[in-house]
Amino acid sequence: MDASCRTLRRVAIGYFTVFLVVVLAVPGLTLALDWWSRGRLIGGMSPNFVMAAVGLYVFFFVIAIAAATLANAVEGRMLGGPGPGHDPDNGQRDQS
Amino acid sequence: MLVIVAGIAAVLRPRAASTLDFYLAGQRVGVATNACAICGDYFSAASFLGVAAAVYVSGLDGVWYATGFAAGFVPVLLFVAAPLRRFGEFSIPDFLGRRLESEKVRLAAVTVIQLIILSYLVPQAVGSGITWELLVGHGIAGLSPYATGVLFSTAAITALVALGGMRGTTWTQAVQFLLLLSAFIWLTIAVIGAGFNYPDAVAELTREPLGNPEHAGGQWRTATEPNRIEPGTPAYFGEPGARYGRLGQFALIITLIMGTAGLPHIMNRYFTSPTGTAARMTTVWVLGLAGLFYTLAVLLGTAARTIIADAADELPWLDALTVHGVLRVPEHAPLVLGRIYGGELGLGFIATGALVAVMSTIAGLLLASAASWGHDVYERHLNPRATQRQAVWAGRIAVAVVALLSAVIAVSLRPDSLGALLPSMVATMVTWAFALAGSALTPVFLLAIWWPRTTATGAIAGMSTGAAAAMAMFAAGTFADDSGLREMLLTPTVVAAPLAVVVTIVVSRHTSTPVNLESLWLRLHGTAADRHITRLARLTVAGVTPRRARATRHDGTRGRMGKGERHE
Amino acid sequence: MSSGSLPLAGVLVLVWALVYLVTQIIADPALGVGTTLMIGVGLTVLFTLGYPSALRGPRHIRPPTRQPAKDTATSQPAKTIAAAGQSMPLRSGLTAEAAQRTVKLLHPLLEGDSVAITDRDRVLAFIGPGADHHTVGEPPRTLASAKVLDGGKTLVVRTRAKLGCPHSDCPLQTAVGAPLAIGKRVVGALLVYRVDERPPPRSLVEGVARILSLHLELAELDRERTLAVDAKLDALRAQINPHFLFNTLNTIASRARTDPEEARQLLLRLSDFFRYAIRQEGHFAEFGQEYFFVRTYLALEQARYGDQLRVRYDVDPQVLTAQVPVLTIQPLVENAVKHGLANKIAGGTVTLKARVDPLTRTTSIRVTDDGVGMSADVLERISAGEGMANGGVGLRNISQRLETLFGERYRLDVRSNETDGTVVDLRIPLG
Structure with missing residues (x-):
């Protein structure tokens, strides 16, 4: 339980770092690389524009799928997946 | 118009039990529906009109907004979705209050949330x-058209919410999102069908400096946007710098990324997912849908820039709205596109979309705010024995007061008067809400979920530090002269959030954690409840599916259940 | 829409009309827009605020909230009272964890070097010098504690010998012990030791022990109340079973000849059903689980009645995770089937509608049937809580349980017309 939580936390922080680096790279490159905002990639769009208008959304979606799959797998592996073999040991929460 | 939405929702509302079964089983139908509902809550006027407007006004820097709005769901997915659902409380104050076992934390969270909601309501x-x-163009009872629109929509929605409509059921919200999306898809198809070439248009627009109308000395004229990254040069559509300087680019994206996790009306929806895993998958869908939506919004903003400029000479009705082919109020962009391609009907369609976006978001925010007043303050502290009737009235009064407050603020902030200061102010104003949420709420929220040592005192200290820092910087930013510094101060999360984290950690280290930390932790991160509900749902689905109708025909005992069968 | 809001809406329309009339038409010259709006809005707020209190009548004084510890301890030093009153770890019962927190809290206030809390058999918490051999979890070592526990009176020990610690190096010299009692029953002791010869102040220790006793008494009351609810819940569970079981087994038996596979399915469902009914712990479950329960039940009944029993679910997914009292929805549905539809030859539809109202944070559940309904006097008897000869007891049981769980914060309405069917409306607070 505790181990799985720590693993999940590590996974989440790892993915978040990747996410942050990629997102911040976009304005970062603006400052560092002239080609990034002046170059022409598809037709008339600069790499910066392509990234911001389409690329990042695709990236978000991909990273989301990857992170969610991994987190689900970690939970399934470490805490037991939903199957008839796993009886809920503390399934019913009691609160008032 | 709302009737239409309600009607569609009522027709589409699944009555068959199997939909619910699938929902509970965490299968795709349910996850997608909930994702649509979240999008319906999330996509407000800021997304529907504001993003296209921001792109229209400032090009690439406007695109950056959309990116931030979508990016906010990545941390939600990574850190928040599953544990929040597993803990199973209905709202953020409830969650923090129970997690840290403190009423004071709950009240602090309520205060912060009320501020966030207010700053989100005003731009709507x-x-x-x-x-x-x-759309209407003239006011009622001597009011300006703008004020009439604000007061009318607020009053209508307040009445609806207070009297029992607009409860934001999952199906209605999902249908609303689909309406918004279909409006954008239709516009995109129309625009591309008319020969619009996206890359070429960007290139075309980038060839000349970006100019926007300015109201100076009683006259409208076009003024070139200065480049804020390289002072002294003009800004171009497809290049950064039209709105944000070096630091501003980073500050904005961080603000938007951190903000989403602290938006109360969005987080409330996460409790709808049947399991933590489903909540996670829901967020994946939300990210996909948001990506699609914003891609289209950006495309339309770009399209509006070229198409309206071309059409301004031919269409006389554009004269009143434009200056040298550029719209005075950029928020009009999708609406004007709608009118160009669909005539009055098209305008009506897009305007319906806009009003639906506004209304559902206002309703969601009002509900979140009123529920917070009614539940967290009134029922828990002022009158713990409140009957159902009293609770209803407390909620209604809260709705009325919050709505009134936001309408008054909105009327006093006329967009023309601020237009020159902050272009496309709807989107800009929404970032205030994000900044507050991201500075005060999200840091504490994340720590409470992932750091077991978080304490109630620490959380309160963190929240107040974050909120105070954000507001102080914001106030300072409004008066600051230096533009780089100002941008930075206007999107304060970059500084305020780390500050809140540090304060929370330091104070937490010196205070004691809740007594039942272990059971709380188990509730937050354990998956047993998930497994239980999934298993039950599977049993139900498995039990129902193989049943055949013909089997009942041979039923000897069916029919009237006579007295003889009662064995008592 | 609740009954009071329509009149209010009317009143507000009138108010605005009046404001408009007075400021824009009668007044000459007409007032400015801002002023008019201010007047209108002010009146609206006034009416909206004043309206519910006018409906409700004068607000009665609320009974005092539960914190009797503060009243009884006024003679004690202020800081002790404040500490004991604000944080009440023992409020949840005499457990080791609560005792440890209490001891930590009281240690600086009791003017002793060591503080201990024991129950009748073992030391629950010990803090201060001597903790090395007065170990938590073991039986109390000193004679003094034994005496307090047996005698049920406060005891002041002034010498080391009388303290009676078997450990030779024990630094503790003097002590004051006071019993912790629920009513007259001594359940534990609070012991304050000192390493010098002056015993700790007796009145202080005694007073604190009395406060703690009060907390324990409250905990006991809570426990008893919970037990009463549990008992009712058990009673309801026991009620669900008999005739339902008989009827279903009959169905399955007849099916076993014609369609063994379906009979097998039904048996499996039945076992799911009972597994849930028996295993369920606690008073609340997520709606999703209750839904599963209702669903299983209705599938079984549909196997009995075939096409005559039609079921509609109108459930917003938001409800699925709301906490509802266990086994309240299924009996309502069962009533609808048994009393509403079973006696109707043409059969009918049962509708389960569930919503969350985010404004009032209420879960509303409505079970509707278009069956035979009931006559006005039967309805009255049910509403009066008398129950019917053939099973209306379930409803009474539910409403008693809801009352224990929610006090006045729930509503259970039954509306019915002969031939028109019955509507049962249940509204409970969410979380």
Whole structure:
């Protein structure tokens, strides 16, 4: 339980770092690389524009799928997946 | 118009039990529905009109907004979705209050949330005022069209919410999102069908410096946007710098990324997912849908820039709205596109979309705010024995007061008067809400979920530090002269959030954690409840599916259940 | 829409009309827009605020909230009272964890070097010098504690010998012990030791022990109340079973000849059903689980009645995760089937509608049937809580349980017309 939580936390922080680096790279490159905002990639769009208008959304979606799959797998592996073999040991929460 | 939405929702509302079964089993139908509902809550006027407007006004820097709005769901997915659902409380104050076992934390969270909601409500009201201005064009009872729009929409929605409509059921919200999305898809198809070439248009627009109308000395004229990254040069559409300087680019994206996790009306929806895993998958869908939506919004903003400029000479009705082919109020962009391609009907369609976006978001925010007043303050502290009737009235009064407050603020902030200061102010104003949420709420939220040592005192200290820092910087930013510094101060999360984290950690280290930390932790991160509900759902689905109708025909005992069968 | 809001809406329309009339038409010259709006809004707020209190009548004084510890301890030093009153770890019962927190809290206030809390058999918490051999979890070592526990009176020990610690190096010299009692029953002791010869102040220790006793008494009351609810819940569970079981087994038996596979399915469902009914712990479950329960039940009944029993679910997914009292929805549905539809030859539809109202944070559940309904006097008897000869007891049981769980914060309405069917409306607070 505790181990799985720590693993999940590590996974989440790892993915978040990747996410942050990629997102911040976009304005970062603006400052560092002239080609990034002046170059022409598809037709008339600069790499910066392509990234911001389409690329990042695709990236978000991909990273989301990857992170969610991994987190689900970690939970399934470490805490037991939903199957008839796993009886809920503390399934019913009691609160008032 | 709302009737239409309600009607569609009522027709589409699944009555068959199997839909619910699938929902509970965490299968795709349910996850997608909930994702649509979240999008319906999330996509407000800021997304529907504001993003296209921001792109229209400032090009690439406007695109950056959309990116931030979508990016906010990545941390939600990574850190928040599953544990929040597993803990199973209905709202953020409930969650923090129970997790840290402290009423004071709950009250602190309520205060912060009320501020966030208010700063989110105002731009929505502004958005409806702008839409009214364009759609109806004249005011009632001597009010300006703008003020009429604000007051009318706020009053209508308040009445609806207070009297029992607009409860934001999952199906209605999902249908609303689909309406918004279909409006954008239709516009995109129309625009591309008319020969619009996206890359070429960007290149075309980038060839000349970006100019926007300015109201100076009683006259409208076009003024070139200065480049904020390289002072002294003009800004171009497809290049950064039209709105944000070096630091501002980073500050904005961080603000938007951190903000989403602290938005109360979005987080409330996460409790709808049947399991933590489903909540996670829901967020994946939300990210996909948001990506699609914003891609289209950006495309339309770009398209509006070229198409409206071309059409301004031919269409006389554009004269009143444009200056040298550029719209005075950029929020009009999708609406004008709608009118160009669909005539009055097209305008009506897009305007419906805008009003639906505004109204559902206002309703969601009002509900979140009123529920917070009614439940967290009134029922828990003022009158713990409140009956159902009293609770209803407490909620209604809260709705009325919050709505009134936001309408008054919206009316006093006329967009023309601020237009020159902050272009496309709807989107800009929404970032205030994000900044507050991201500075005060999200840091504490994340720590409470992932750091077991978080304490109630620490959380309160963190929240107040974050909120105070954000507001102080914001106030300072409004008066600051230096533009780089100002941008930075206007999107304060970059500084305020780390500050809140540090304060929370330091104070937490010196205070004691809740007594039942272990059971709380188990509730937050354990998956047993998930497994239980999934298993039950599977049993139900498995039990129902193989049943055949013909089997019942041979039923000897069916029919009237006579007295003889009662064995008592 | 609740009954009071329509009149209010009317009143507000009138108010605005009046404001408009007075400021824009009668007044000459007409007032400015801002002023008019201010007047209108002010009146609206006034009416909206004043309206519910006018409906409700004068607000009665609320009974005092539960914190009796503060009243009884006024003679004690202020800081002790404040500490004991604000944080009440023992409020949840005499457990080791609560005792440890209490001891930590009281240690600086009791003017002793060591503080201990024991129950009748073992030391629950010990803090201060001597903790090395007065170990938590073991039986109390000193004679003094034994005496307090047996005698049920406060005891002041002034010498080391009388303290009676078997450990030779024990630094503790003097002590004051006071019993912790629920009513007259001594359940534990609070012991304050000192390493010098002056015993700790007796009145202080005694007073604190009395406060703690009060907390324990409250905990006991809570426990008893919970037990009463549990008992009712058990009673309801026991009620669900008999005739339902008989009827279903009959169905399955007849099916076993014609369609063994379906009979097998039904048996499996039945076992799911009972597994849930028996295993369920606690008073609340997520709606999703209750839904599963209702679903299983209705599938079984549909196997009995075939096409005559039609079921509609109108459930917003938001409800699925709301906490509802266990086994309240299924009996309502069962009533609808048994009393509403079973006696109707043409059969009918049962509708389960569930919503969350985010404004009032209420879960509303409505079970509707278009069956035979009931006559006005039967309805009255049910509403009066008398129950019917053939099973209306379930409803009474539910409403008693809801009352224990929610006090006045729930509503259970039954509306019915002969031939028109019955509507049962249940509204409970969410979380």
